[in-house]
Amino acid sequence: MAGPAAPTAAASVHLSLGEVHALASRCLVANGCDAVNAGAVADTIAAAERDICLSHGLFRLPGYVASLRSGKVNGSARPQVEDLAPGVVRVDGKGGFAPLALQAGREPLMGKARSQGIAALALNDIHHFAALWPEVEALAEQGLCAFAFTAAFPYVVAAGGRRPIYGTNPMAFAWPRPGRDPLVFDQASSALARGEIMIAAREGHEVPPGTGIDADGNATTDPKAILDGGAQLPFGGYKGASIALMIELLVGALIGDKFSFEALAADNGDGGPPKGGELMLAIDPARFGDPEGFAAHAELLFAQITAEEGVRLPADRRRRNRATTATAGVAVDAALHARILDLAGG
Numbered sequence: 001m002a003g004p005a006a007p008t009a010a011a012s013v014h015l016s017l018g019e020v021h022a023l024a025s026r027c028l029v030a031n032g033c034d035a036v037n038a039g040a041v042a043d044t045i046a047a048a049e050r051d052i053c054l055s056h057g058l059f060r061l062p063g064y065v066a067s068l069r070s071g072k073v074n075g076s077a078r079p080q081v082e083d084l085a086p087g088v089v090r091v092d093g094k095g096g097f098a099p100l101a102l103q104a105g106r107e108p109l110m111g112k113a114r115s116q117g118i119a120a121l122a123l124n125d126i127h128h129f130a131a132l133w134p135e136v137e138a139l140a141e142q143g144l145c146a147f148a149f150t151a152a153f154p155y156v157v158a159a160g161g162r163r164p165i166y167g168t169n170p171m172a173f174a175w176p177r178p179g180r181d182p183l184v185f186d187q188a189s190s191a192l193a194r195g196e197i198m199i200a201a202r203e204g205h206e207v208p209p210g211t212g213i214d215a216d217g218n219a220t221t222d223p224k225a226i227l228d229g230g231a232q233l234p235f236g237g238y239k240g241a242s243i244a245l246m247i248e249l250l251v252g253a254l255i256g257d258k259f260s261f262e263a264l265a266a267d268n269g270d271g272g273p274p275k276g277g278e279l280m281l282a283i284d285p286a287r288f289g290d291p292e293g294f295a296a297h298a299e300l301l302f303a304q305i306t307a308e309e310g311v312r313l314p315a316d317r318r319r320r321n322r323a324t325t326a327t328a329g330v331a332v333d334a335a336l337h338a339r340i341l342d343l344a345g346g
C-alpha cells in the first residue's frame, strides 16, 4: 500500500523535525514520563514524521499519553538486560514503552550476532506503538542483516474467519549495503495498517477493497464499519494469515509473552499500545558463505530489479521523504497539533 499523503496545507501546522521532537518529549514528560523514556519515544516519533510515516508519528502521541495517564505503562521503566544463551539476549522492558528497551538490547544483540553469526533478542513486557523499521535499519547500518516481529491487539481474521484473532502483526527486514542506505521493508500482515484505517476514518475517506469486513462479516470499504465491530483482513488471504500466525507464535509462545488476544484480555482499554513482546534476529553476513562478496552480489540483484522503469526498492519512498523533511520540516494535521498542545498543558 502506498504511504499516506501529507495533510493539506490548509489544515496543517508546519514544524521542523527538532520542534516535532521537542513537542513529543514535552508532552510525554507533562504526562508522567521521565526524560530518558520521553526522549527515546520522541526519537521514534520524530523519525516517523521525518520519513512521512504519519500513522506512527505524532498521530500516536495521544495513545502514548493515555497509557501514561491510565497507569498502564511505566513511564520511568529501566529495562533490564539478561543473557539467556550464547545466541540469545533478553530485555525485560519492565512495563515501559518499547524504544528504551530496544536501545538497551541493541549492543548486546549486535555483539552476539558478530561472535555467533546469528543471534536473537527477545523483548518482554514492553508496549510497542510504532513502526518496526527503525530497529532493523539501525542494525543494518552497522553491517548486520536484521528481522523484527511484534504482535498487537486482535484485529485481523484467520483465513476464512469472521472473528478477529491475529494482531496486525508487522515484520521488518533490513539488509546492509556498505556505503549506502540499507534495504529495508516493514509491513503489517493485515492488508492495511490499522493506523491508516483510523486516519481514513478521521479524514472521511474510504479504504481500498480487501481491507476489512463489517460487523456482519460483509466486505466493506467504510473505515468506521471496520473499526466499529468489524475486522481487518490479512494481506494476500491465507498467506498473510499464516505470517500473522507465525508472528503470534514467535512473540507469544516462543519468548514467553502475550498473543494478541491475551494482550486484549489484559488491557484496560485506554486506547494506547498493547502490553507484549517483540523478537529480533540479527545475522552477520561476514560469518556466512560469502563474507567478501555478499554485498556486491546483492547489488547485482538490486540493479536488476530497479533497471525496470517504475520499479523501486522498499524504503526508497522514506529515504526520498527524509531528504526533503530534513530542511523543509513537516506538515502536522492542525487538529492533532491542537490536541497535543492541550495534552502537553498548552
Ligand code: NDP
Pocket (backbone or CB within 6 Å): 001, 002, 003, 056, 128, 129, 130, 131, 132, 133, 150, 151, 152, 168, 169, 170, 171, 184, 185, 186, 187, 188, 189, 191, 192, 193, 194, 196, 312, 313, 314, 315, 316, 317, 318, 319
Ligand atoms: P506499507 O504497505 O505502506 O509498506 C510496506 C513496505 O512495502 C514498506 O517497507 C514500503 O516501503 C514497501 N513498499 C510499498 N510500496 C512499494 C513499492 N511499490 N515497491 C517496493 N516497496 C514498496 O506498510 P504497512 O501498511 O503494511 O505497515 C505500516 C507500518 O505499520 C509498518 O511500519 C509497521 O511496522 C507498522 N505496524 C506497527 C504495529 C505495532 O503494533 N507496532 C502493528 C502493525 C503495523 P516504503 O516505506 O519505502 O514505502
